[in-house]
Amino acid sequence: MRxxxxxxxxxxxxxxxxxxxxxxLIASIRLPNGYRDYSPLAEDTVATIKLYLNLGxxxxxxxxxxxxxxxxxxxxxxEIMPVYEQKLAEIExxxxxxxxxKANLVDRITSIQHGDQDKKYEEDQDDH
Amino acid sequence: MRxxxxxxxxxxxxxxxxxxxxxxLIASIRLPNGYRDYSPLAEDTVATIKLYLNLGxxxxxxxxxxxxxxxxxxxxxxEIMPVYEQKLAEIExxxxxxxxxKANLVDRITSIQHGDQDKKYEEDQDDH
DNA sequence: ATAAACCGTGACATTAGTGTCAGGGTCAAC
DNA sequence: GTTGACCCTGACACTAATGTCACGGTTTAT
Numbered sequence: 001m002r003x004x005x006x007x008x009x010x011x012x013x014x015x016x017x018x019x020x021x022x023x024x025l026i027a028s029i030r031l032p033n034g035y036r037d038y039s040p041l042a043e044d045t046v047a048t049i050k051l052y053l054n055l056g057x058x059x060x061x062x063x064x065x066x067x068x069x070x071x072x073x074x075x076x077x078x079e080i081m082p083v084y085e086q087k088l089a090e091i092e093x094x095x096x097x098x099x100x101x102k103a104n105l106v107d108r109i110t111s112i113q114h115g116d117q118d119k120k121y122e123e124d125q126d127d128h
Numbered sequence: 129m130r131x132x133x134x135x136x137x138x139x140x141x142x143x144x145x146x147x148x149x150x151x152x153l154i155a156s157i158r159l160p161n162g163y164r165d166y167s168p169l170a171e172d173t174v175a176t177i178k179l180y181l182n183l184g185x186x187x188x189x190x191x192x193x194x195x196x197x198x199x200x201x202x203x204x205x206x207e208i209m210p211v212y213e214q215k216l217a218e219i220e221x222x223x224x225x226x227x228x229x230k231a232n233l234v235d236r237i238t239s240i241q242h243g244d245q246d247k248k249y250e251e252d253q254d255d256h
Numbered sequence: 257a258t259a260a261a262c263c264g265t266g267a268c269a270t271t272a273g274t275g276t277c278a279g280g281g282t283c284a285a286c
Numbered sequence: 287g288t289t290g291a292c293c294c295t296g297a298c299a300c301t302a303a304t305g306t307c308a309c310g311g312t313t314t315a316t
Contacts, residue, residue: 004292014293015274033282035293055236056229058272075240084237091230095223101184102219108183109212112203132262142263143304161312163263186302263312269305281294286287 003028003036010046017046023059025049025066045070056087131156131164138174145174151187153177153194173198184215 007014020026021036026045028036048070052062061083068077135142148154149164154173156164176198180190189211196205 002293013274015276018295019273033293035282053273054229055232060272074236075243081237081240084233084240088230088233088237091226091233095226095230098219098223098226101182102216102223104183105212105216105219108202109209109216112209112212115203130263141304143306146264147303161263163312181303188302257316259314259316261312261314264310266308268307270303271301273300275299277298278296279294282292284289284291286289 001038001040001042002031003038006038006042006046009043010050012046012050020046020049020059024063025059056091057083061087129166129168129170130159131166134166134170134174137171138178140174140178148174148177148187152191153187184219185211189215 001009003014003017006012007017010017012020017026021028026038026042026049028038028042031037045066048066049059049062052066053059064083065077065079068079074080129137131142131145134140135145138145140148145154149156154166154170154177156166156170159165173194176194177187177190180194181187192211193205193207196207202208
């Protein structure tokens with residue numbers, strides 16, 4: 001199939017499909033006129049890419065294990081665990097930071113609403 | 129004082145101080161040789177800017193109320209509440225998304241570690 | 257008078273996926 | 287034989303604060 005059809009089927013923009021190809025995530029052959037031609041398997045590939053992108057992984061990370069997971073279950077792809085754990089650590093770091101900022105924000109909003117008189121606003125610390 | 133001293137005192141890079149000025153957050157006069165000259169009050173201004181940047185506000189948002197909060201308590205600056213509330217809403221949206229992604233990640237990691245056989249990985253949804 | 261430390265502006269890079277435009281081929285249908 | 291739908295590549299924009307480099311002027315001390 002050509003790129004337009006793959007785009008319609010997967011809901012991924014043509015622009016993004018070309019990008020995934022440039023990042024080495026998806027393969028296509030070229031028709032004599034230069035158009036990309038995709039195997040039906042490309043639908044699965046794109047769906048899998050979407051899934052991992054939704055986990056917040058980068059195309060570079062995905063490329064490190066995509067070939068494997070397209071052929072096996074994730075559990076058989078040793079490359080994937082380090083990526084998951086790194087991402088999890090990153091998420092937790094971000095969650096902690098956002099939680100801290102949220103607490104500071106709520107504090108300030110509450111103070112304003114309650115007309116607090118002597119609140120000190122010296123140090124909100126969160127590494128930015 | 130000149131920019132180097134203000135930078136040392138506040139711990140903010142010279143680059144950033146110039147940036148804040150371009151964004152209209154901090155004022156300076158120019159010495160005859162073209163160097164910026166800062167009032168001692170600039171230290172407070174920069175400290176205040178740092179504080180709001182650490183809350184995740186942009187320089188544009190800060191500029192909407194900085195003049196006011198430098199003269200009054202926050203509670204007297206009507207401009208600040210909409211900014212706080214907008215930021216809080218954004219933080220909560222991000223927290224929800226990160227929490228969802230984290231749950232998906234933990235699920236997958238657990239599945240791999242437990243050697244689950246029939247787990248389905250169809251739809252992780254979180255708007256990216 | 258020369259080196260060192262300071263200051264100035266302007267511009268590009270960083271993140272990373274996606275939108276969008278320019279400029280141009282290909283092909284089917286009417 | 288022309289319209290319209292499809293495809294191609296390449297490039298810039300976007301977010302937004304900060305780092306960094308180029309290139310050049312100023313001041314201070316030796």
